[in-house]
Amino acid sequence: MTIAIETPVPPCAHQPELFEDVAAVASTTSGSGTVAAVQERLAVAHRSCAGCPMLVDCLYRAVVEVDVSGFVACTTEADRATIRRQLGIEVTQPTLAPYGTTRLGNGPVSHEMVVAVRHAHPKDTCQQLAERLGCSTSTIKRHLRRAREEATRVEQVSTLPQRRTPSIEEVLDAFDALETSQFA
Known part of the structure; x- marks a missing residue:
């Protein structure tokens, strides 16, 4: 007997192009319908995100842990920056140290x-x-x-004083204070 367990797949996995950076899409689109097209795209992405079972976890990670681009968890990059300012947090990206080419012979030196x-x-x-x-x-x-x-x-x-990590409730409260969250 085989038991099939369905794991929820977020909408962004099915339509990743819908959640790309809206500003980049707007700058490459030309014509008078640009603003309306971007707003429609945001509305569709909003509806998809709002119904996602992973919304809370996705929002928390996008605000507190990783600075991602594009539309994530019913928020734009500007929305997430606003939430971070309200919570007094800063997300630091890992530094990508430049790596030289590997040595020939005995392999790279650690x-x-x-x-x-x-x-x-x-x-x-x-x-x-x-x-x-x-x-x-x-x-x-x-x-x-x-x-x-x-x-x-x-x-x-x-x-330095230890950096305070906000709770999920604090992030959700800051999200609820956004004007854009009212559409979700």
């Missing part, structure tokens, strides 16, 4: 390996560390710079 060799040989120059690991001097410098930045970040975070 960050931990460079830091460990630096601790084992603190008086070595970057050139000497590069020779020990069989990599370039720029690789050593990049990893040591990253280690310094991480240490600075840890010091800054320890001196």
Whole structure:
């Protein structure tokens, strides 16, 4: 006997183009019907989102955890920015550190390996560390710079007051205060 469990699929999974960044769509559309077309598109997206069983979780994540683009959880990017200002929160995007090309031969040198060799040989120059690991001097410098930045970040975070994470109820209350939420 086979038991089929249906998991809810959000409307945005079926029609992702409907939830794309409305401002980008408006700027590429020409003609006198642009404003009406964008408003109609927003209305359709609103109706679809409002009936989604994942609305609350989606709204919370889009406001508190990840800064996404487009129309998400009955909100535009401007709506989510307004909610964040009301709640006094800021969403930081992860930094995408530039990665160099991998070494030929023994594979890439890990960050931990460079830091460990630096601790084992603190008086070595970057050139000497590069020779020990069989990599370039720029690789050593990049990893040591990253280690310094991480240490600075840890010091800054320890001196700052802890960031308060709002509850789901607070996010929903801020959402309810939006004019656009009245359509949902």
